[in-house]
Amino acid sequence: MASAPRLKIDGGIPTQPGQVIEAATALEHNGYDGGWTAEHSHDPFLPLLLAAEHTSRLELGTNIAVAFARSPMIVANIGWDLQTYSQGRFNLGLGTQIRPHIEKRFSMPWSHPAPRMREFVAALQAIWSAWRDGTRLRFEGDFYTHKIMTPMFTPEPQPYGVPKVFLAAVGTAMSELCGEVADGHLGHPMVSLRYLTEVTMPALLRGVARSGRDRGDFEVLAEVMVATGENDAELAAAIVAARKQIAFYGSTPAYRKVLDLHGWGDLQTELRRLSLAGEWDTMGSLIDDEILSAFAVVGPVDDIASGLRARCAGVVDRVQPIFFAASRDCVNAALKAFRR
Template identity: 75%
Template structure:
């Protein structure tokens, strides 16, 4: 894994429009490399316009935007505009979501997620190439077809490269595909350091090799849960919150393989059963200290930053720490330790 470039540190940008500009400006002022918006209760793209307007250096991106809720033409157009407005600082982070949400929340088709995502990215590149080079748009795939592009619908040229495309992946098939076509890999908080080294990295390298690409052609980003506090009481509160979050993720079938890697496959069954009964506190009590430190960085505000760096350095290229319940002054102190 990487041994040259320094480990980048990213932060979150709220997807509420009233908060995005101030938060992005604060990240840049504090020395962060990137800021990400999620797609939850608000659109993930609109806040990035404000983030780009109020920063000059910070990379801004979606982590993630739901690809299958949209089509390649719509996303290509948004990505082109945000790349131009940010002067080349936009990262398009895409994820699949899960089948029930795609079909029942977004009313969109679901099938063959890895193949569909590969085609989605390829279609966007074909559209961007047509806009950039003036080449004829003729993309015909199994899921998407784009064959009409007239001058009226072609955006103005821009001096920046095509947006970087990052893909969220946990499973080996999606991760391998990411290595073939993406500029970056977006990890998930419910992924351990061992899972990255034993599962994610080999799959990514297989994809890179099959596409004739190098490890330096893709950035690997990790999200890491962090529990810290300036007092014992604050640390205890944060630790309890992290246990609950790990229990929630562990109850989801998508992360069973992560637990199985550590010999905790049976825990998923129990967590899943309790989640259906709404026993959230009982679920958290099943996350012992070994599981806690496998999936999270835990410690005092003076030590947690260095611990986070040790966990990620040489394993991934950039990290997005998720501080549970910590105050902003506490996070600031921890990040100073991260950089030392």
């Protein structure tokens, strides 16, 4: 009988340019399968050029880049170049962000996020098709239009194919869309195993089926919070940090649906109230052990690899652990079972 596919292990790549090379090479040396950047205070794409130059095997991706802060043409061009330079190792991970950030931070239009994201991905594929296959670019949608592509603006051919597109999704509508139009799903840390299996995966599979593909054609990544330490004091500090992070996520209305599934919806209201008052420490104290264990793998270093497998194996294809207050040596020790 064929064995189940191996659970891939991914790590984060910092976006500060001076830290990228050391972090990316360490991930590859320690047997990680992939390294991902996130769009916070620095550009998420630029670091991956450095990472590609200094690694040879590691998959590289954005988790996430904000789609609606850019046009499909800009993203298509960046994705093509990173795919070429990395020799086929680039995964394009996109997310919507939320309306206030799109309109007030990026000064870009916001409307109908799921239909807009569907069209964004379709526009990417149309542009890449024009470059790869020489098809005429005639993309006209409700949100994006791309109808000019001359030889001067067409990048050189490359043999690696187009990047895989991953979409971040929590709600059912975006998850179904992800399963239908993307190559993979990027999960959020504020998703419990129960929510993943009862809500996210069924929605993804409905989308995959609608696209005419099989589950094996689609990759699912879970981000999982981890609280561990090499001694009791480090573990205790990590647990406090994890409680605060869960409380921060829980204060956001977008994740109330996750708490509702567990019967913890009223907690979101209280966390929201406390966040507006700046009561961050108090918020963390409301995350009891049951809630903590629903969203994080907690325990001594030697228990973390098995805990991650128990949470993810057979459900998702790859996991990106998020450690709190842990040294690099601690992280490496906790994940040694995943090394090649």
